[in-house]
Amino acid sequence: MLSFENDYSEGAHPAILERIARANMDQYPGYGSDEVCESAKARIREACQDEDAEIFFLVGGTQTNQVVIDSMLSEVEGVVAVETGHVNVHEAGAIEATGHKVLALTAHDGKMDASELDDYCAVFMADGNRDHMVWPGMVYISNPTEYGTLYSKAELTALHDVCRKYGIPLFVDGARLGYGLTARGNDVTLPDLARLADVFYVGGTKVGALMGEAVVFTHHNMPKHFLTIVKRHGALLAKGFLLGLQFDTLFTDGLYTAIARNANEQADRIREALVARGYEMPLVNTTNQIFVTLDDDRYRELGAKVRLSFWEKPDAGHTTVRIATSWATTPEHVDQLIALL
Amino acid sequence: MLSFENDYSEGAHPAILERIARANMDQYPGYGSDEVCESAKARIREACQDEDAEIFFLVGGTQTNQVVIDSMLSEVEGVVAVETGHVNVHEAGAIEATGHKVLALTAHDGKMDASELDDYCAVFMADGNRDHMVWPGMVYISNPTEYGTLYSKAELTALHDVCRKYGIPLFVDGARLGYGLTARGNDVTLPDLARLADVFYVGGTKVGALMGEAVVFTHHNMPKHFLTIVKRHGALLAKGFLLGLQFDTLFTDGLYTAIARNANEQADRIREALVARGYEMPLVNTTNQIFVTLDDDRYRELGAKVRLSFWEKPDAGHTTVRIATSWATTPEHVDQLIALL
Amino acid sequence: MLSFENDYSEGAHPAILERIARANMDQYPGYGSDEVCESAKARIREACQDEDAEIFFLVGGTQTNQVVIDSMLSEVEGVVAVETGHVNVHEAGAIEATGHKVLALTAHDGKMDASELDDYCAVFMADGNRDHMVWPGMVYISNPTEYGTLYSKAELTALHDVCRKYGIPLFVDGARLGYGLTARGNDVTLPDLARLADVFYVGGTKVGALMGEAVVFTHHNMPKHFLTIVKRHGALLAKGFLLGLQFDTLFTDGLYTAIARNANEQADRIREALVARGYEMPLVNTTNQIFVTLDDDRYRELGAKVRLSFWEKPDAGHTTVRIATSWATTPEHVDQLIALL
Amino acid sequence: MLSFENDYSEGAHPAILERIARANMDQYPGYGSDEVCESAKARIREACQDEDAEIFFLVGGTQTNQVVIDSMLSEVEGVVAVETGHVNVHEAGAIEATGHKVLALTAHDGKMDASELDDYCAVFMADGNRDHMVWPGMVYISNPTEYGTLYSKAELTALHDVCRKYGIPLFVDGARLGYGLTARGNDVTLPDLARLADVFYVGGTKVGALMGEAVVFTHHNMPKHFLTIVKRHGALLAKGFLLGLQFDTLFTDGLYTAIARNANEQADRIREALVARGYEMPLVNTTNQIFVTLDDDRYRELGAKVRLSFWEKPDAGHTTVRIATSWATTPEHVDQLIALL
Known part of the structure; x- marks a missing residue:
């Protein structure tokens, strides 16, 4: 289906598959201490224009969030x-x-507001009971967010500034980073991110890799002892x-952004069709x-023909669903979907 | 001051001090395996009209919340x-x-609404992503709440019913339970609590003991292996x-409620004075x-003469404070406070 | 090198690579809820002759040990x-x-002795202080062990019996299980393991897969809620x-054991050469x-030509190293190694 | 009994009881932020001849070990x-x-040997796999030990030196510290301990207090944020x-050591009687x-008349028990015990 x-x-x-197949019987030392990892790190550093960035490869997103947050708090x-x-x-x-x-x-549509963060930190620091409370020790945002929205460079800079003000590191979950970097209207580049975030990751699992997230400490x-922590x-x-x-492979000849762009373009086609047909x-x-x-009838009907993600029920008779494209989405698949709408 | x-x-x-002094050179086995603990448990069971209640004594409130919640989830x-x-x-x-x-x-003034709890659980159970989410495994309320408010028997019953519906235990933090049991308008008795809560505790630290909380599993x-968990x-x-x-001692001849009642009565005197003088x-x-x-000037002025708890700043020029009475509050202290208002 | x-x-x-490449653009639901996972589980159940076995795929060995142990204790x-x-x-x-x-x-050469386990549990259960001690809640062994040794069926049965006696589950780490199943002298089959262990895993990372361990609850x-735990x-x-x-793929047409056997055969060739040349x-x-x-000179000399694992220093002048073969070891590589010995 | x-x-x-009774209706701020705590800390600093020592009061021994170790690792x-x-x-x-x-x-009779600690750390630091291992981050000893034995100043200095060599803090559990400071043959003073240990505690629970341990960071x-950690x-x-x-109270006029000495003196009387009667x-x-x-018959007989601690069973027919004296032990109690031996 x-x-x-x-x-x-x-x-x-x-x-990527070809690259793995080609290297298949080469012998590498374990745990990422090999030359290919070094090469990949060098390419990411270059893309970030950050020669000093320290990079570690992990397998999945939740794992990365857990390890990074636990190790830095x-x-x-x-x-x-x-x-x-x-x-x-x-x-x-x-x-x-x-x-x-x-x-x-x-x-706010999945995003954090810098002034609200500032207020939160200020109120906390002024609270006479703060020694009985959990200290804010890191700020986590995702970009794109879980709602596919993006921080502008101004918004990201504002968050960065509040973090600096309170001495708190800013962590950007980039599980879908490629789709953000290549989106219409985006003005945040990888070098911007390397400058404004204290740590972020370049998502591979959702952007063309079998699995893998590249954590960048900037x-x-x-x-x-980060390897031991991992x-x-x-x-x-x-x-x-x-x-x-x-x-x-992803950071050779711009493959990462090239394949991410495809997802956004195919998504735009779907968005246009949805707007044209008056969907909410x-x-x-x-x-x-x-x-x-x-409405729930339409949801059941559509759901019988194409797999979508249930998102939530805004009210008794309606269902919000998520349609996700990816590096792998073909124009033909999109044609089929649009025909069903 | x-x-x-x-x-x-x-x-x-x-x-209590006299009782400890009298028993001071008696020899007891360790860790609560003594006859006095058994006697105290029997008295609490009787007060709860729950012969089967299992009781364990702990030292403090946060400790109790941590141990009970961790052990039951x-x-x-x-x-x-x-x-x-x-x-x-x-x-x-x-x-x-x-x-x-x-x-x-x-x-809602420190309280949980049973229908909101029901909604929360219902939405969770219907969520297609719930396997990626934290399951609601216990409901925690405090009674009196952190705002001194009380659940009525109807409200507590409603929470109990929602908990039963979803198979979730109801835990009542009774750090200030005595002050609730003896408050004007309260209609929840200890036997009610033993029937409606799956576990609760009778606070000692804030109600006349040097320290101590009696956890009641109902x-x-x-x-x-609860002792090992502790x-x-x-x-x-x-x-x-x-x-x-x-x-x-607290559960002999109604001492626990008798001394708790004093706190409420003295608090009522303060409340009357505050109302009379138009305080908000x-x-x-x-x-x-x-x-x-x-207003902040008044706060500074009053704070120089009597120790109160800072609670929060509702706006730039005002401060909300907490005035707490206790089993130990004397009419003379209240007179002095009222004179300062 | x-x-x-x-x-x-x-x-x-x-x-395996061919299989992944062939399926590359197929669309699967996430998190192992797909038909291929079901097929793989069915094949493993069949190999274990255990129709009721519950199976979950994880990525790595330490991860598997952590998740299984934490979830069962x-x-x-x-x-x-x-x-x-x-x-x-x-x-x-x-x-x-x-x-x-x-x-x-x-x-004992990496193995647990069943009678020592029995003694340990018996002494624990008789200890008056056991409520202040950590309870033995699971037995973990690896087979093959970290020293490449194997449990006989009699030894495994003895451990199983002690575990049953005390109501403790037996967990077998099979990170290198394939190499055990196909070793000279081994008399433990997969169905034996499924019968004698309460949970074990079939290691993929070290036996032909890119990554992956198949946990079998027997x-x-x-x-x-194991998926949520994971x-x-x-x-x-x-x-x-x-x-x-x-x-x-590994459990189709006996691939798993066929490729494991190669490692043991190549290891035997190395062992023979070592014995012939009088190595300790x-x-x-x-x-x-x-x-x-x-001796350390020989270690340095050899280490310059072939990568081996440092294991430990039994004394000041000597070093114990580990030589590991695998599913990927070729006769030519072994020839080269033997020529260096 | x-x-x-x-x-x-x-x-x-x-x-202590008198002091608490006298201060009973005084009003103190919470959580140890009061003047009496400051006074007690000053007295302990003076006894340690360590003006800069930072001190925190906790309730019990296991709690103290847990908080100190967790917070420093x-x-x-x-x-x-x-x-x-x-x-x-x-x-x-x-x-x-x-x-x-x-x-x-x-x-070794409950004690750690400094040269064995040195070896352990040296081997760890040389291990090629140490990034996959738990790093030694603190050394914990108890003094007196769980076997009532004591470290000499030379032994403690040797441990201190090894800890310095590897940059690891030395933590001394002093749950029974008073009994060590006042023992025959002891040559370790409180100032020695404050100099040689990085953190230690002065046990109150077992040496005359209702409860309480004074942690000293030297x-x-x-x-x-130690209070928040606590x-x-x-x-x-x-x-x-x-x-x-x-x-x-304990650190006024040498009360702590005076009452501890009693326990050792009464223990000496018992030891003499045991030796005289040929006990092992x-x-x-x-x-x-x-x-x-x-022997087990004697154990049963004696156990019927006096409460002792079961320690372990060295063999089938014998039982090792612990006899503990304390600040509260009276000569009359010891007379009764000796009469039973």
């Missing part, structure tokens, strides 16, 4: 995120499992070179996730 | 509480420290008999905590 | 392992990170179908790991 | 202790509950002044714990 359920339904971009600190943030909702308590609270702020702030979380991949091979979309974005609210 | 800062400023009711479960709940705000992340998320609902649901949390008191001696009180309650909003 | 450093130096068996329980067990030494505290103690028994004992540990692979494709081997085994003690 | 079961069977030294570190150390055996996994491994060395190394562990006592009152004592010490091995 046709699927627009998510952006991790297919394997990997063919160039002190015992008394929690992570500030918006209510709809992935770490607050859809990671089955992976952050709390490591002993840290998610301090949730109001979300200000000499990779926690000491191991302690059960997150260290024995065949680390598999991650190196994939990111080395609860929010506007320009990346690879589209949210549509359907 | 005169203090209405909190309800744990003094030592213990004199009858499974790995995938979190605890539902209101945003202003003690476990969500003022325990420095003690719940998350044990790996569990606090799932926060809107507070439905044969004390977790297996020990693992560093929460097992070597001289457990000290807790037994205190609760045995952001909410109404009948227990031992009073909240008053003062 | 020639490498016998470990059994995870190469990618995957070519049949209660709060007061620890896991019994030998001192040299992977969970006790080389997982950077991943078990303790989830709050559980590793209770270490003496190792007695209807998969923990409730997610909470950051261990849930988005593209679960990648694990399904690999195990489905601190222990005897028949699987793919060989331990040799070299 | 007469009891020599432990050193926490009675309430508190009468001077980084995520990848464990605590080195001897196998018989309290943290390794009798705290129900309280250390592992916070995510840290106890790295156990061989015990080298400006109290972890940042709160997060559920270990912050609301009425902190109760701990201040007790330690202020598995080890020699000079503090308040005596270990005697009895």
Whole structure:
């Protein structure tokens, strides 16, 4: 059945599979200590225009959020995120499992507002009871957000500035980063991100890799003994070179952004069709996730022909669904979907 | 300086000190395995009209919340509480420290609304992504709440019913239980609580004891190996008999409620004076905590003469403070306070 | 440089890569809820002759140990392992990170002795202080062990019997299971393992897969909400179908054991050469790991030409190294190694 | 029944109860932020001849071990202790509950050998796999040990030196410190301890207080936000002044050592009687714990008349028991015990 359920339904971009196949019987040392990983890191550093960036490859997104947040927070600190943030909702308590609270702020189409963050920190610092409270020790945002929206460079700079003001690192979950970098209207580049975030990751799982996320520590702030920390979380991949091979390929000749752009273009085609047919979309974005609210009959009818993601029920008779395109989405698949709308 | 800062400023009711002094050179086995603890438990069971209640004495409130919640939740479960709940705000992340998320609902003068809880659980159970989310595994309320408000028997029954509907235990933090049981307008008795809650505790620290909370498991649901669980949390008191001696005294001849009533009566006197002088009180309650909003000049002036608790700043020029009475509050202290108002 | 450093130096068996490439643009639902995973599970159930086995695919070995142990232990329980067990030494505290103690028994060439386990449990159960101690809640062994040794069916049965006696589940780490099943002298089959162990895993990472471990719960004992537990540990692979494709291939036409056998045969050739040349081997085994003690000069000389694993320094002038073969080891590589000896 | 079961069977030294009674209706601010706590800290600093010592009062021993160890270790570190150390055996996994491994060395009559510690650290630092292992991040010893034995100043200095060599803090569990400071043959003073240990505690629970342990950080190394850390562990006592009152009393006019000395003197009387009557004592010490091995008939007979602690069964027909004296032991009780021997 046709699927627009998510952006991790297919394997990997063919160039990645070919690269892995070509290197298959080469012998690599374990745990990412190989030359291909070094090459991939060099390419990412170059793309970030950040020679000093420290990079570590992990397997998945929740894992990355858990390891990065746990390793950068002190015992008394929690992570500030918006209510709809992935770490607050859809990671089955992976952050709390490591002993840290998610301090949730109001979300605005999935985004955090810098002035609200400032207020939160200011009120906390002035609270006479703050020694009995969880300290804000990191700010987590995703870009694109869980709603496919994007931070502008001005918004990201404002968050960066508030973080600096309170001495709190800014962490950007880039599970879908490629789709953000190549979206219409986006003005945040990888070098911007490397400058404004203290740590972020370049998502591979959802952007063309079999699996893999490249964590980038931008200000000499990779926690000491980070490999041991990763191991302690059960997150260290024995065949680390598999991650190196994939990111080395993705960051050769602009493959990462080229394949991400496809997802946005196909999403735009769907958005146009939805608008043309008068569908209700609860929010506007320009990346690879589209949210549509359907009446329940229409939802059942459509759901019988194409796999979509249930998102939520705004009221008794309606359902909001997510349509996701990806690097793998073909124009033919989109034609089929549009024909069903 | 005169203090209405909190309800744990003094030592213990004199009858408790006398009891400890009298038993001082008796020899007791360790960790609460003594006869005085058994006697205290029997008295609490009788007061609860629950012969089967299993009881364990702990030292403090946050400790009790942490141990009870951690021991009753499974790995995938979190605890539902209101945003202003003690476990969500003022325990420095003690719940998350044990790996569990606090799932926060809107507070209504510190209370949880049963229909909102029902909605929350219903939406969760219907969510296609719930396997990626923290399961609601317990409901936590405090009674009296952190705002001194009380659940009526109807409200408590409604919460109980929702908990039953979803198979979730109801936990009542009774750190200030005495002040609730004896408040004007309260219609919830100890036997009601033992029937409607799955576990609750009778607060000693804030109601006449040096320290101590009596946890009551009401439905044969004390977790297996509970003493070991307590020990693992560093929460097992070597001289457990000290807790037994205190609760045995508090539950002899109605001492617990008698001394709690004093706090409410003195609080009523203060409330009357505040009303008479036109002070603004952001909410109404009948227990031992009073909240008053003062302009900042008045706050500074009053704060120089009597210790009060800063609560929050509702706006730039005002401060809300808490005035707390207790079992130890004397009419003379209240006279002095009223004279200052 | 020639490498016998470990059994995870190469990618995957070519049949696996071909399978992944063939399915690359198929669309699968996420998180292992796809038909290929179902097919792979059915094949493993068949190989185990255990129709009721519940199976879950994870990415790596430490991750699997952490998730399985944490999910099956209660709060007061620890896991019994030998001192040299992977969970006790080389997982950077991943078990303790989830709050559980590793209770270490003496190792005998990497193995646990059933009568010593029996003694340990008996003494524990008789200890008047056991409520202040960590309860033995699971037995962990690896087969083959970290020293390449194997449990006989009699030894495994004895451990099983002790576990039954005390009501403790037996967990077998099979990261290198294929090399055990196909070793000279081995008398433990997969159906034996499924009968004698309560949970075990079939290692893929070290036996021909890119990555992946198939956890088999044999007695209807998969923990409730296991997928959520896995997610909470950051261990849930988005593209679960990648694990399904690999195990489905490995368990088609006996590929798993066929490729494992190669490692043992090549290891035997190396063992023969070592014996013929009078090298000192601190222990005897028949699987793919060989331990040799070299004087330090010889170690440096050899280490310049072939990558081996440092194991330990038995004394000031000597070094024990590990030579590992794998599914990928070619006769030519072994010829080259033997020529260097 | 007469009891020599432990050193926490009675309430508190009468001077402590009197002090608490006298201050009972005074009003103190919460959580140890009061003047009496300050006074007690000043007295302890003076006794330690360490003006800069940072001091925090906690309630119990396991709690103190858990909070101190967890707060001073980084995520990848464990605590080195001897196998018989309290943290390794009798705290129900309280250390592992916070995510840290106890790295156990061989015990010699309950003590750690400095050269064995040196070897352990040296081997660890040289291990090629150490990034996959738990780092030694603290050394824990108890003095007196769980066997009532004592470190000499030379032994303690040697441990201190090894800790310095590897940059690891030395933590001394002083739950029974008073009994060590006043033992025959002891040459370690409080100022020695403040110089040689990085953190230690002065036990109150077992030496005359109702409850309480005074943690002393000796080298400006109290972890940042320590009060919040304590709160997060559920270990912050609301009425902190109760701990201040007790330690202020214990450190006035040498009360702490005076009452501790009594326990050792009474223990010496018992030891003499045991020797005179030919009892077998598995080890020699000079503090308040005596270990005697009895044949099982004698054990049953004696156990019917006096409460002793079961320790272990050295063989089928014998039982080793512990006889504990304390600050509260009277000559009359000892006379009665001796008459029974």
